[in-house]
Amino acid sequence: MHAEAxxxxxxxxxxxEVMDLKLRFELAPTSTVVTNSLCCQLANGQVxxxxxxxxxxxxLVSIRxxxxxxxxxxxxxxxxxxxxxxxxxxxxxxxxxxxxxxxINPQANTALxxxxxxxxxxxxxxxxxxxxxxxxxFDRPDVLTTYQTTVIADKAKYPTLLANGNLVSQTDLPDxxxxxxxxxPHKKPCYLFALVAGEFGCLTDHYTTAEGxxxxxxxxxxxxxxxxxxxxxxxxxxxxxxxxxxxxLSYDLxxxxxxxxxxxxxxxMENKGLNVFNSKFVLADADSATDIDSEGVEAVIAHEYFHNxxxxxxxxxxxxxxxxxxxxxxxxxxxxxxxxxxAPVKRIEDVRRLRSxxxxxxxxxxxxxxxxxxxxxxxxxxxxxxxEKGAEVVRLYQTLLGRDGFRKGMDLYFQRHDGQAxxxxxxxxxxxxxxxxxxxxxxxxxxxxxxPKVAVKxxxxxxxxxxxxxxxxxxxxxxxxxxLLIPIKLAAFDGQGRAWSLATCANDDAALTQxxxxxxxxxxxxxxxxxxxxxxxxxxxxxxxDFSAPVILDYAMTPADRLHLxxxxxxxxxxxxxxxxxxLADLISQVxxxxxxxxxxxxxxxxxxxxxxxxxxxxxxxxxxxxxDVDWAWYGYALSLPDIGYVxxxxxxxxxxxxxxxxxxxxxxxxxxxxxxxxxxxxxxxAQLSTDYAYNAQAIGRRLLKNRALQAWLASGxxxxxxxxxAQYQRQAHMTDVSASLQxxxxxxxxxxxxxxxxxxxxxxxxxLVLDKxxxxxxxxxxxxxxxxxxxxxxxxxxxxxNPNRVRSVLGSFARLNLAxxxxxxxxxxxxxxxxxxxxxxxxPQVAARMVVPLIQWRRYQPQxxxxxxxxxxxxxxxxxxxxxxxIVSKALE
Ligand code: ARG
Ligand code: ZN
Numbered sequence: 001m002h003a004e005a006x007x008x009x010x011x012x013x014x015x016x017e018v019m020d021l022k023l024r025f026e027l028a029p030t031s032t033v034v035t036n037s038l039c040c041q042l043a044n045g046q047v048x049x050x051x052x053x054x055x056x057x058x059x060l061v062s063i064r065x066x067x068x069x070x071x072x073x074x075x076x077x078x079x080x081x082x083x084x085x086x087x088x089x090x091x092x093x094x095x096x097x098x099x100x101x102x103x104i105n106p107q108a109n110t111a112l113x114x115x116x117x118x119x120x121x122x123x124x125x126x127x128x129x130x131x132x133x134x135x136x137x138f139d140r141p142d143v144l145t146t147y148q149t150t151v152i153a154d155k156a157k158y159p160t161l162l163a164n165g166n167l168v169s170q171t172d173l174p175d176x177x178x179x180x181x182x183x184x185p186h187k188k189p190c191y192l193f194a195l196v197a198g199e200f201g202c203l204t205d206h207y208t209t210a211e212g213x214x215x216x217x218x219x220x221x222x223x224x225x226x227x228x229x230x231x232x233x234x235x236x237x238x239x240x241x242x243x244x245x246x247x248x249l250s251y252d253l254x255x256x257x258x259x260x261x262x263x264x265x266x267x268x269m270e271n272k273g274l275n276v277f278n279s280k281f282v283l284a285d286a287d288s289a290t291d292i293d294s295e296g297v298e299a300v301i302a303h304e305y306f307h308n309x310x311x312x313x314x315x316x317x318x319x320x321x322x323x324x325x326x327x328x329x330x331x332x333x334x335x336x337x338x339x340x341x342x343a344p345v346k347r348i349e350d351v352r353r354l355r356s357x358x359x360x361x362x363x364x365x366x367x368x369x370x371x372x373x374x375x376x377x378x379x380x381x382x383x384x385x386x387x388e389k390g391a392e393v394v395r396l397y398q399t400l401l402g403r404d405g406f407r408k409g410m411d412l413y414f415q416r417h418d419g420q421a422x423x424x425x426x427x428x429x430x431x432x433x434x435x436x437x438x439x440x441x442x443x444x445x446x447x448x449x450x451x452p453k454v455a456v457k458x459x460x461x462x463x464x465x466x467x468x469x470x471x472x473x474x475x476x477x478x479x480x481x482x483x484l485l486i487p488i489k490l491a492a493f494d495g496q497g498r499a500w501s502l503a504t505c506a507n508d509d510a511a512l513t514q515x516x517x518x519x520x521x522x523x524x525x526x527x528x529x530x531x532x533x534x535x536x537x538x539x540x541x542x543x544x545x546d547f548s549a550p551v552i553l554d555y556a557m558t559p560a561d562r563l564h565l566x567x568x569x570x571x572x573x574x575x576x577x578x579x580x581x582x583x584l585a586d587l588i589s590q591v592x593x594x595x596x597x598x599x600x601x602x603x604x605x606x607x608x609x610x611x612x613x614x615x616x617x618x619x620x621x622x623x624x625x626x627x628x629d630v631d632w633a634w635y636g637y638a639l640s641l642p643d644i645g646y647v648x649x650x651x652x653x654x655x656x657x658x659x660x661x662x663x664x665x666x667x668x669x670x671x672x673x674x675x676x677x678x679x680x681x682x683x684x685x686x687a688q689l690s691t692d693y694a695y696n697a698q699a700i701g702r703r704l705l706k707n708r709a710l711q712a713w714l715a716s717g718x719x720x721x722x723x724x725x726x727a728q729y730q731r732q733a734h735m736t737d738v739s740a741s742l743q744x745x746x747x748x749x750x751x752x753x754x755x756x757x758x759x760x761x762x763x764x765x766x767x768x769l770v771l772d773k774x775x776x777x778x779x780x781x782x783x784x785x786x787x788x789x790x791x792x793x794x795x796x797x798x799x800x801x802x803n804p805n806r807v808r809s810v811l812g813s814f815a816r817l818n819l820a821x822x823x824x825x826x827x828x829x830x831x832x833x834x835x836x837x838x839x840x841x842x843x844x845p846q847v848a849a850r851m852v853v854p855l856i857q858w859r860r861y862q863p864q865x866x867x868x869x870x871x872x873x874x875x876x877x878x879x880x881x882x883x884x885x886x887x888i889v890s891k892a893l894e
Contacts, residue, residue: 003883005374008320014138016051017043018145019095023135025115027122027153027197029107032115033061036102036135038145041095051084053100054132054139057114061101066092082136100136109133110802110843113379118263119222121198122158123276125269128319128378131190141316142421144187151197152179158197160220164188164272166254184272186252187419189315194271196259201226205233207240209250215240221260221282228283231294231695232258232301239302242336247410249309258282258301262768263803265846266382267300270307277304280769280805286693286734288770291700293735298340303333314414317421319378323370323446324424326382327390331398334391341697344572345633351547351573352637354392356645358384359451359552363649364857365891367449367477371424376887379846385449392550393445397431399487399548400439402516408434441485441524450477452484454523454544456555460537467492467539469530471523473551486523489545489571495538497568505532520548540564545571557581559609566613572634579613579638586610587642588650591662595655604665611673614639618677621705625684632685632701636708641667644819653862656823664715671716678716681709682724693734707740714744722749729756739773746781768805771798776809780817787821787832790814794836801840804847811836815854822854827868830855834872838879845882852876852885856892 017040024035042048060077063070065088074088082100089096109116114133115124124134132139149163155178161170165184172178201223207215217236219229236258243249257274264278281300284293310332311325338346361367361384368381370390375381398406409431417426424446432439457470471488475481492500502512502519509530511522521530540561544553559582566578586607594601606614621635644663648654671678685706689699710728713721722745729741742760745753757774764770775793782789793799793810800806815822815833822829833855840848858869870893877889 001880001883001886003376003886005376007374008318008371009373011318011320013046014043014140014143015046015049016040016138016143018138018143020148021137021145022148022150023193024150025152025195027106027151027158029117030105032104032106034102034104034135036098036100036137038098038100038137039095040098048086048089050086051089051096053082053084053136054080054129055082055102055136056080056132057104058133058136059103060136061103062099063101064097064099065089066097067099068092080132102135104134111845112263112265112804113846115195116263118261120157121196121200121261122153123196123198123259123261124194124271125265125276126193126271127191127269128322128382129191131193134193137190139190141189141191141318144189144315144419144421146187147182147184147193149182149184149193149195150179151182151195152177153197158199160196160198160200160202162194162196162220162257162259162274164192164194164274166273184253186272186312188272188312189421192270192272192312192315194269194274194276196220196274196276199223200259203229203233205237207237207251207256209240210244211250213251214254215251216255218255219258219260219282221279222262225260225279225283228285228288229260231284231289232282232297235298235301236305238298238340239305239336242302242339243306243309243332246335246339247309247332247407249414251308252313256305258304262805265379265804265844268304270304270311272308272312275304278805280772283769286736288735288764288767290736290739291695291703293769294695295337295341295700299333299337302336303329306332306336309414313419314417315421317423319375319381320371320373321423322381323386323390323393324422324427326387327370327392327394328427330387330391331394334395341700342631342633344576345631345637345697345701347546347573348576348634348637350388350391352643352646354384354388354550355649356643358388358550359649360645360857361385362389362449362451362477364860365894366853366856366888369447369449371446377845377849377882377884380849380884380887389550393442396442396445396485396487396549397439399489399515399520400485400522401431401435401437405435405437406431439485441482444482444484448475448478448481448484450475452486452549452551454486454488454549454551454553456543456553458541458555460539462537465534465536467532467535467541469521469532469541470527471521471529472527473523474526483524483526486549486551488521488523488543489518489548490521491519491542491545491570492532492535492539493542493565493568494536494540497564499570500535500539502532504534508533518545542569542571542574544574545569546573547577559585563609563613572631576634576638579617580642582607582610582613584642584647584650587647587663587666590666591647591651591655591659594662595658601661601665604662604669606666606670606673610670614670614674615677618674618681618709622677622680622684625681625688628698630701632698632705634701636701636704639705639708639712641670648860652860653866654860656819656861656865657825660820660823667712667715668717671712671714671718675713675716675718678709678713679718679720679724682706682713685709691733693736703736703740707737707744710740711744711747714748717748722752725749726752726756735770743777743781746777750782750784765798768803772805772809775799775806776813779810780813782818783820787824787828790818790821791832801843804844807840807844807847807851811840811851815851823865825864827865827872830869830872834876837885838876841880841882841885845884848882849884849888852888856888858892 020039022037026033075084106115106117113130151161161180163182165182168181168183170180200220203219205217253273260277260279260282268277284297306329310328412434413430452475455472459468494500562578562582569575685702725741837848837852880886
């Protein structure tokens with residue numbers, strides 16, 4: 001297979017400027033006719049050349065130029081373009097009015113890009129380059145224009161007809177058809193185009209903006225799911241209010257529509273005025289959705305809403321700038337969730353995800369800067385790096401400038417660039433100019449792949465009463481790269497646990513500044529030393545507080561110092577971090593001993609210090625259980641082991657077989673060592689929870705802690721825990737509890753889970769999102785039947801290759817969670833996944849490209865796994881048809 005890469009350095013501004021676009025769709029499942037009337041002219045300073053319009057999988061019917069039918073000699077059509085010859089244009093008078101008629105087959109579109117059908121409903125997905133599968137156009141984000149969309153379809157089958165903007169008219173036509181005309185007054189790039197048609201129920205509400213605009217809010221879904229849309233609507237209203245309060249940004253159309261569809265490649269899409277969502281991020285009620293699901297709905301609804309300013313009003317010049325809108329919008333949704341629920345807990349959740357998934361991506365063959373330099377398939381760059389690391393980089397500005405300075409930068413960014421397609425440099429310059437700060441060094445964060453390491457050595461000189469903090473930064477993926485601007489939030493606590501003020505030494509060192517009451521030390525050089533004088537000898541340093549930069553801090557703290565901060569640090573993030581580091585260090589050392597044959601898995605025992613700290617936390621949680629001012633989710637996360645993904649990150653090569661024995665053995669041992677306390681925590685928290693489900697930080701936190709305790713108690717093997725979990729399942733209070741009991745049983749007592757899993761299937765067979773869980777738990781935790789158990793899931797009548805959620809729930813959960821089967825010694829787990837990727841590639845390349853990712857880390861493993869994984873990849877490389885999977889597998893084999 002041969003596929004060309006596109007490069008950032010080759011960027012050229014558009015030759016033509018589009019003044020207006022009118023689209024007319026005559027919808028029919030296998031043959032939809034699209035009439036595209038576009039009015040364009042040469043852009044400023046451009047000279048006439050061939051006109052290149054993007055288009056793929058289109059059947060061209062006719063082209064008119066200024067009302068003249070073109071002959072086939074006037075243009076040429078390739079697999080990817082319609083090219084109107086310069087000579088043809090030279091004979092016409094500008095502006096050019098083009099009327100292009102094409103035909104497409106939405107029913108055959110299983111790639112779910114362009115116009116397709118989901119459960120008999122038409123919908124579109126155009127980002128990044130899907131519009132070219134709908135009609136010939138300049139499919140690039142820096143060509144903006146106004147749209148008028150006419151949708152025509154059979155009225156009985158497709159009673160609802162939607163497109164971007166405002167509804168201008170809706171009329172009945174002969175032959176049982178009807179038509180709707182929509183006009184979007186805001187200029188937009190074609191990736192924000194959307195069309196929806198089908199049978200829907202609609203939940204409506206209203207919002208009055210700070211500017212006094214009355215906005216109609218509508219959520220469309222399958223009629224039977226209407227009752228599950230309330231949480232999404234509340235989240236939307238909260239987002240609209242929050243963006244006005246925090247950033248002074250109001251909505252700009254009279255209508256805001258959200259449509260839920262079952263078949264969707266990603267989470268959701270911010271099309272102007274008409275978001276299309278994976279129903280997973282719309283539908284939620286207590287019975288069918290867990291707390292995590294509901295938090296996902298709230299965050300994604302907010303995310304897509306926030307895109308209206310960061311993405312739509314100000315968009316990207318080209319796809320290399322994707323992080324301009326995604327990093328910024330993720331940052332905004334993180335801040336929103338922090339304000340809605342618990343800020344420290346949100347930070348912990350985000351850092352956990354970053355470390356267990358983004359760090360791995362950044363260390364592997366797909367590593368790329370948040371502003372990539374090239375791509376073969378753009379869809380492969382909707383990554384944790386562009387999104388989550390991108391959000392961390394945006395957060396750096398706020399850390400450096402404070403909330404007010406950041407807001408000033410945002411205001412200037414909108415003032416300068418509203419209505420434009422811009423670059424990450426424009427964003428940085430707005431931050432720079434609004435604050436009168438030189439932020440040139442921030443550029444390097446956009447250009448380097450890899451997670452930077454910051455090594456710290458701390459010494460005390462008693463004669464001078466001076467602390468020396470030696471910092472050294474380096475990026476293993478980019479050893480020669482320029483040093484980065486890295487803000488290290490820091491504090492120190494004395495032997496009694498009192499915060500020690502850095503104020504006395506601040507004048508000495510310009511790199512030590514105070515931002516919003518927090519001390520920030522700015523690293524700008526490869527090596528740098530902070531000298532703090534007149535300070536007592538018993539200080540313990542708290543560094544990188546609140547995870548102030550996306551780096552790996554390499555700082556060998558003593559367990560005693562970690563314990564001290566776990567107790568006294570005033571930053572809840574770092575208190576959590578200290579407990580996690582104690583656990584991680586202990587886990588690593590047990591894996592190492594085991595690997596050196598000094599232990600067998602029976603002998604895995606948590607260290608005394610670990611047991612002590614967890615005991616303290618559990619005792620506190622039990623004693624304080626009636627208090628309502630405690631962040632219970634914080635306890636839940638502090639009492640959880642570091643994710644196995646993060647533990648894997650710590651090894652090179654990864655002793656996977658050992659790790660997969662030690663990790664669960666460690667979980668079991670922790671369960672046993674503290675069984676009574678887990679049990680009491682479970683009961684005391686259960687007693688505090690009302691039987692009615694409530695969505696707020698208190699209740700969510702209590703459920704999280706309670707279910708973490710249940711899990712650990714189940715791991716201990718105590719029969720009473722099994723009984724408690726079964727009873728929790730039987731109560732059917734809400735999905736959070738049902739899910740926790742089933743997952744815990746499946747992991748630790750698979751045989752006992754079986755009748756409950758059957759019961760679960762009976763209850764939920766007709767609810768796809770819930771059934772996804774049933775598939776995911778078996779694929780992720782089922783061990784007894786081995787690989788054939790997972791294979792059987794694919795043969796289940798409810799399995800579907802064309803529904804991405806279902807595919808992810810089996811293939812994704814298998815490779816992410818069922819590590820014992822995925823890494824089984826004969827390599828059959830790798831082969832099985834590769835076989836499924838190949839099969840999926842013919843149906844949905846975008847999703848196939850995601851599913852192959854667990855295999856690409858092969859170089860990190862020991863020789864046997866390396867050879868097995870590489871063999872599987874090489875084999876896949878010769879067979880694969882899509883450039884999506886091709887790009888990833890090629891990079892993995894480079
Ligand atoms: N812009 C969307 C979001 O982050 C993601 C769309 C990505 N879709 C895709 N096929 N690559 O909200
Ligand atoms: Zn986004």
